[in-house]
Amino acid sequence: MTLSRNTLVLLVAMLVLGLGAVSYALYQEKKQPEGVEISVGKNGLSIKEK
Template sequence: MLASRNLLLALVVLLVAGLAATGYALYQEKKQPDGVQISIGKDGLQIKEK
């Protein structure tokens, strides 16, 4: 009984850690980078400071 409880607790901890890591990775992907943005379009070269 104690072994199954420990196994269940370990699985819950791994699930929470995986969700936290996935959330952090998605946050980093969507976060706008700091610095300068350079784009070339129909209006020519544009440089914007973030």
């Protein structure tokens, strides 16, 4: 019974870590970059402060 309990604890820990990793990745993707955005288009050079 100890082996199955340890396996269950390991599985739950892996799920929590996986959820944390996915949450952090989504947070980084949604976060707006800071600084200056420089674009070159058909109207010329454009610089925007973020």
